[in-house]
Amino acid sequence: MAVVKLVLAYDGTGFRGWARQPGRRTVQGVLEEALGRVLRRVPPLSVAGRTDAGVHARGQVVSFPAADGDDPDRILRAVNGMLSPEVVVRAATTMPVGFDARRSASAREYRYRIDLGPVPDPFTARFVWHRPGRLALGPMRGAAGHLIGTHDFASFCRAPEAGGTVRELREVAVSRSGDRVEVASRADAFCHQMVRSLVGTLVAVGEGRIEPDAIPGILAARDRAAAGPVAPPHGLTLERVAYGRRR
């Protein structure tokens, strides 16, 4: 049976994260409700990244088994008519049998945005962590170099996970433009709160509170308490999910 693939963007501010929860407004919840009205059934959704409360997405991917008569263009228009601009279907396509938004994904790419300026910016405040003051980028990049690679990231995971906490972190790039610092990270997959924990630790390095060379020991500890604090959710956006050989 063919599969419908949706690429979603959303402003996570008003949601308690991706995953459906009784009595709470979540992205999955409002999307299932909208799909239910369009398709006259609520399909089982597979999702590439289960974003936490307050986290945003520009390139989230979901999929569900297609039924006769499912028209991707119509789904896009109808769902956007109900949910946009808070949640937007950027693309809807039919994929071959076997495609699954979560299992088929080869990489996830997140970007964390920090504003170092003296006062917040009303135009970006929903999507950027305002943290006034200096950050030393050289040490942050040194620490990032220690994080890249295949490691047990238990120290950066909220809790032990069924599939373990070994991940292949392929990129952690720290860039700066004016008062804006961005941390782009890409991995095969991330455990729960891993990006925010990596960013919080890098910020602690940029503040001089953790030495870059302490990172290997933090990884080896496999202990949540060894890492820095967890950065707030609203600075984080799931930018892209890669499929196939594209990493």
Added chain:
Amino acid sequence: MAVVKLVLAYDGTGFRGWARQPGRRTVQGVLEEALGRVLRRVPPLSVAGRTDAGVHARGQVVSFPAADGDDPDRILRAVNGMLSPEVVVRAATTMPVGFDARRSASAREYRYRIDLGPVPDPFTARFVWHRPGRLALGPMRGAAGHLIGTHDFASFCRAPEAGGTVRELREVAVSRSGDRVEVASRADAFCHQMVRSLVGTLVAVGEGRIEPDAIPGILAARDRAAAGPVAPPHGLTLERVAYGRRR
């Protein structure tokens, strides 16, 4: 008596515009309330641009007479503590006697943002008019050329104004980057709804519904009905107010 000058940025989405109105949430209303708590008096505010409901500002300027003990740094911190990030005091300074945010201003600069992409973008939707489809920029620039200069802009003003409707429009620049079109306009001052009326008319030109060479006749008509429609408020931002010889 010296004068306190504040430079403000705000997200206009949640406000019924700048000007205080009984029973309505306005930028002036919340700012006066915050200043009242900080200064223990509500000072009379002069403002450079009386923005409409839904219009934003990055460089709005207000001023009020200083009293003994008014400390600009303290005002900035205290007001931001109450209103940020929806309304942010970007700078607070003491100015010489005679400075007035409205009367001393030599130019106002607005920017109108349009997104031509097929679906809205949740990250910019509050500040950008999503108007999918094509716009012909060449004719829009031709029309802009006819608008620049000192004219009676009665056809682009919501209503006759006490001081008349002659303005010096110094710049109307239409630029494009990807799906984003921006119209930057600068004048000594703008009458009520003038920027949105100019942009609505330029969009009608870009759609082929008004010829660029019809602009001189629209100006000469001095009749609101001669111009194109008024563009929606949320795409508009007051970017900067200039003082002194800087235009």
